[in-house]
Amino acid sequence: MRDYLIAPSILSADFARLGEEVKAALDADADVVHFDVMDNHYVPNLTVGPLVCEALRKHGIDAPIDVHLMVRPVDRLVHDFAAAGATFISFHPEASEHVDRTIGLIRDLGCRPGLALNPATPLEALDYTLDKLDLVLVMSVNPGFGGQAFIDSSLQKVSAIRARIDALGATSAREIRLEVDGGVKPANIGEIARAGADMFVAGSAIFHSDDYPRTIAEMRNNIAAAVR
Ligand code: DX5
Ligand code: ZN
Numbered sequence: 723m724r725d726y727l728i729a730p731s732i733l734s735a736d737f738a739r740l741g742e743e744v745k746a747a748l749d750a751d752a753d754v755v756h757f758d759v760m761d762n763h764y765v766p767n768l769t770v771g772p773l774v775c776e777a778l779r780k781h782g783i784d785a786p787i788d789v790h791l792m793v794r795p796v797d798r799l800v801h802d803f804a805a806a807g808a809t810f811i812s813f814h815p816e817a818s819e820h821v822d823r824t825i826g827l828i829r830d831l832g833c834r835p836g837l838a839l840n841p842a843t844p845l846e847a848l849d850y851t852l853d854k855l856d857l858v859l860v861m862s863v864n865p866g867f868g869g870q871a872f873i874d875s876s877l878q879k880v881s882a883i884r885a886r887i888d889a890l891g892a893t894s895a896r897e898i899r900l901e902v903d904g905g906v907k908p909a910n911i912g913e914i915a916r917a918g919a920d921m922f923v924a925g926s927a928i929f930h931s932d933d934y935p936r937t938i939a940e941m942r943n944n945i946a947a948a949v950r
Contacts, residue, residue, distance in 0.1 A: 726915065726945050728938055729754040729788050729901070731925030733769065733868040740774070741781040743929065750934035751942070754786045756903070756923045757808070758868075761793040764817050765866035772799070772806035779807035786810065788857075788923075790838060790903065792865045793817065796824050804831035812836030812859045815847045825854050836901070840865060841873050845882055853890055855898055857921070858883055862914075863904030868925040872905030877917045884918025908940040912948030 730752045735743035744755055757775060762768040775787060786809035793799055794817035803811055811828045815837055818824040828835035836857030839847055841864060848858065860883065862876035880902060887898045901921035902914050911922055922941065931937040 723897075724753060725920060726942070727753040727899070727901075727921040728928075728941055729756040729921060729923045730928040730934075731756040731758055731868065731903070731923050732929075733758045734925035734929035736929070737770075741778065741783070744778060744781075744783055747928060747934055747938075748783070748785050750928075750938050752785075752928070752934075752938055754788045754809075754921070755783065756925070757787050757789045758925075759789060759791050759793055759799070759803075760866065764794040764814065765792040767866045772802040775803060775806040775808060788812070788836075788901075790836075790859065790923075791817075792838075795819070797827055800824065800827050800831065800833075804828070804833050808833050810834045810836050810857050812838045812857055814838045814840065814865070815843065815851075816840070821847075821851060822854070825851060829854070836899075838865075838903075839879070841876065845879070845886070848883065848886060852886060852898070856896065857899045857901055858887070859901045859903055859923075860919070861904055862902050862906070865904075869930075870905055872907075872910055876902065876904075877913065880914065880917040880919050887918075908937060908944055911941050912944040915945040916948045 730747040760767040760769040788810040789808040791813040834856035838859040863870035903923035
């Protein structure tokens with residue numbers, strides 16, 4: 723896989739043309755499809771479920787699908803999304819009664835587990851879990867909606883998690899991706915990369931732009947300039 727992954731969030735796509743929108747974003751050199759699942763319970767919004775994930779697979783989407791579960795309870799939907807073709811499945815620790823069990827379930831079902839940390843979730847959520855994860859998803863907005871402003875304190879959090887992942891790196895054979903989700907734009911993606919992120923969710927910045935390839939190229943250029 724590439725060093726830096728761009729993950730367009732379908733939340734800001736035109737849902738009436740979802741298959742074409744996802745193909746267009748991937749053709750524009752995106753790496754991963756970020757798939758936001760909201761239940762009007764854990765977060766105050768309602769989006770899409772496993773049927774839509776499966777429909778994207780049947781439509782020929784073979785890129786990794788990064789399912790971000792903003793739902794409570796978590797475990798039953800893990801089964802459904804694994805069967806629907808998810809690659810990564812992330813969940814919020816506050817939404818699961820047994821975080822370690824949910825991580826194990828995702829892994830056992832053949833998917834790559836991720837833990838999603840809200841802006842106010844302390845890093846202790848990674849104690850005893852980090853070495854079992856393939857992904858840490860740092861929310862840089864409060865979950866529930868696209869188009870919100872990036873919360874600057876997320877940068878410190880990203881740096882702190884980067885240090886923990888790197889410290890583990892010497893002993894861990896697996897890669898652990900550090901993803902930032904919320905308010906990511908071409909203008910701030912460089913400093914987010916410099917803080918240590920290597921996977922970037924962008925919903926409105928990509929799907930509300932009028933030229934997906936240009937926007938994604940600008941993001942990649944700004945990352946490259948920042949980490950040089
Ligand atoms: C918010 C979602 C995000 C959202 C990001 O709860 O998790 O993935 O789509 O949207 P933007 O990039 O517009 O902030
Ligand atoms: Zn998300």
